[in-house]
Amino acid sequence: MNVRNLVPLGLTIAIAASLAACGKNETAPAADAAKPAFDQSQIKTALISLNSADLDPSIAACTDLNGFVNSKWLKANPVPGDQTTWGSFEILRERSLEVQHALVQQAAASQAKAGSVEAKIGDIWKTGNDEAKIEAAGLTPLQPTLDKIGALNDTAAITQYLRDSQAQGQGVLFSLFANADYKDSANVIAYVGQGGLGLPEKGYYFDDAQARIRDAYVAYIAQVLTLSGVDAAQAAEQAKAVMAFETRLAKASMSRIEMRDPAKRYNPLSAADADKLTPNFSWTALFDTLKVPAAQKFSLAQPGFFSEMDKMLADVPAATWQSYLRFHTIDDASPYLSSQFEKANFEFYGKTLRGQQEMQPRWKRVLESVNGGMGEALGQLYVDAVFPAESKEAMQHLVQNLSVALKARLEQLPWMGEETRKKALEKWASFTPKIGYPDKWREWTGLQTNGDSYLGNMQAARAFNYRYMLDKVGKPVDKTEWGMTPQTVNAYYNATKNEIVFPAAILQAPFFDAKADPALNYGGIGAVIGHEMMHGYDDSGSQFAANGNFDNWWTDSDRKAFTERTDQLVAQFDGYESVPGVFVKGKLTLGENIGDLGGLTVAYDALQMALKENPKANVEVDGHSQDQRFFMNWATVWRRNFTDGELRVRLNTDPHAPANFRANGAPSNMPSYAAAFQCKAGDAMVRADDKRVVIW
Structure with missing residues (x-):
């Protein structure tokens, strides 16, 4: 199976542990005071930021926040031919890829010691780019496996093959x-x-x-x-x-x-x-x-x-x-494999299924392989090159402010009884935030690569990573490990660890900018922080207790009250028609929609706290108040175009609703949004009291 790239960039809930493991490795790359600083001029993709010139005055904020903030940009920025979506997440991903590209080229060109992490990254990169050798080999590198399959003649042989292939991570x-x-x-x-x-x-x-x-x-x-x-x-x-x-x-x-x-x-x-x-x-x-x-x-x-x-x-x-x-x-x-196989795969999975018009350039495809095989090792190079310490410090402050705002919400929640509230606050107190990159880096001793075979290197990396993961079975959980690499533009919540995780690559505009006014950071990364915290209390995460165990900590009456509210949110999103005749699946997207609504609500509370602490920051910028800019930057985060094929696949598979509905959905349930833009009852962005969803 090779349904690649169907997992969406965006905010996600992670229950299963990642393939990464952590540990000290003497051969791992490390910061070197003598190494020249990364050349920032190699990053060509410009950041997206809230810009008053992008606003469309013909669309009222009280009618359509997404249209008001994003319609002009979306019209001017169609999906590129080698992509299936294009917006804030993809642009940050392009910037991350440009940094990674420079780093793997440097690793491949260096005279790295044999067996070092740089040498292994270099092997994958060089063999992946040796198109002449790949074309000449054709299907030959895979032939031993195909011969084994061709010899399977009964149930016993088939089951033995399934066991052996699983051991190589080829299930x-x-x-x-x-x-x-x-x-x-x-x-x-x-x-x-x-x-x-x-x-x-x-x-x-x-x-x-x-x-x-x-x-x-x-x-x-x-x-x-x-x-x-x-x-x-x-x-x-x-x-x-x-x-x-x-x-x-x-x-x-x-x-x-x-x-x-x-x-x-x-x-x-x-x-x-x-x-x-x-x-x-x-x-x-x-x-x-x-x-x-x-x-x-x-x-x-x-x-x-x-x-x-x-x-x-x-x-x-x-x-x-x-x-x-x-x-x-x-x-x-x-x-x-050779181009005939790669192109055939693209024609179906890329073009027919997802609407991608052209294959991505080879350097991006090979870089995807490096990330698949040695992502955390590349992440260490990435952090060393471009992640400033002050970003981590500023994020820690934001996380603390969001945490305080969430606690206040939990303490005052009118529909929750005291028994359940006590447990909810215990869970709040045990949240573990992780920011930027792991405190310990995993080791790569034992991974054998070479300069001869691209497929061979990827099979070796897959088997190595799979063995590394299997070796965790029967042992205590390592709470220092991460489920995403630092260069990933994303964030996640892990229920069994009760942790919220923010990789370095997402800590850029429009999500985060240390020099921006408070509204932008709280409407961007602040809402992301709140979103991930709220996953601990969504329909799935709320079934895990403070210690990470799958355990019911709710009274029956409180669970019923919660479900009545989340059912309303399901109905809201069921009503969004994304393409003619195809609606959002409210049950599929419920967890993310709970995260958006609760996260944005808590982020707004935290912004008010920050402005109260620093009244001088409560100023208009480009004619818009801090409250307005908060919601406008939330919409900027969800600025995104899709190919028709990609959108249809996501409507069937993605636990996230399409971006335009995420931009509008949560604010339409918030009286603070209506107040910020002086919206009136009956406006499209103002839900009637009996239709407005209030959960956290």
Whole structure:
């Protein structure tokens, strides 16, 4: 499966631990006083900032905040041909990529010591850019794996192959990863989850609206098999069989909405008991192969999926299994193979599915591989080059102010009883913020790279990172590790650690600018901080206690009051029509919408506190008050264009609503917004009292 780049940039909730682990490594790159400062002139992409010249006076703020702030910019900045979205997040990502590009070029050109982190990064970079060698190799680097697949002739052989490939981080049918035990968050167990699909979500296999995508997918499967040497007529028949195979898996899979419930991601049992559920697939044997101590307890959620997988091991012909595994093995490796495979993959996943008109330049594609294989190592170089210490200090102050504002909200919440409130405040007190970069960097000793094979280097990195993750099972959680690299333009909340995390790359305008007036920082990164804090109290995060355990800390009456309010928010977003006939899924996006509404509300409170402490800062800028600029910068953050294909994929898969609805949704529920712009009852941005959602 190779549905790349479908995970949205934006604010997210992270329950599962990342693949990164931390530890001291003597070969890791470190700041060097003798090294010249990074040349900032290499960054060509300009930052987005709130600019009065961008405002559209023909659209009233009381009618459409997003249109008032963003419409002129959006019209002038269509999605570039090599992108599927374009806005604040993408522009910051471009700036981050420009820095990373310079750093990997420097690493590749240096006379780094063999085995050093710089040398390993250089190996991936150089082999990824050696197009002549990649073209000459064709499918040869993958042939040993394809030969193994071609020899699979019965259930025993297939299950052995699935175990062996999983050990290399090449699992196709299901995911297997290490994460904190939901019921004992101080310790790590193994989790197994559904997978096996090449299309973004189960609905793509059944919905009438996706018939065109299904037909194109079958044609793509046949194309890949043909390119790999299968006769065209046979490839067409095999493609149909693969599609039928995946459709069975899809029918047994849970939807994205169902998977938002933590209870449906957690099903602890022993390997022996799991073996009884899937008599054709031994979990005991899998964990023996993986050398993972999970026999006594691991999580096997989505039992319906695994029951169907087990049946398919018995009743699907070995030839169909061969076709399925052959296709997905090639598809997954396509970014590292010759151009015919990479282009075929792009034509379907990029152009047909997501509306991307042209492939990104090679340097960006290879840089994605460096990030996939050694992202945190590159992150250390990134932080050393461009992240100033004062940014971290200023962020710590903002986090503290948001924390105070949130506590005040929790203490005064009228619908919450004292028993639940006490637990909510305990959770508030235990939040752990992480800003910029890890305090400890992970080590890379044992990763073997070379200057010969791009695919070989990426397979080595994948196996190394997977082993690194598996080795956490049965051990205490390392609370110093991060789930994102510093160069990632994003932020997240992790429920089992009860932490909020802000990588260095997001700490730029329009989110954060140490020289900006308070309104911009509170409407930007302040709202992001509040958003991540509120994930601790959204429909999913609120099911985890202060210690990170999946545990009910609510009274029945308070949970009912909470659900009544969140149901209103579901209905609001269900009413947003994004493209003709296609509406936002309020249940899918509920967690993020709770985060937006609560986060923006708390950020507004924190701004008022800051202005009270420093009245001299409460001034108009370009004719707009601090309150107005607060909301205007919130909209600037969500300035974003989409291709039609990308938007349609996200409406089916993304837990975030489209950006224009995020810009307008939370402010339309806030009386402070109406007051800031002197809006009146009946204006589009002013919800009637019985329609206005108030949660936190």
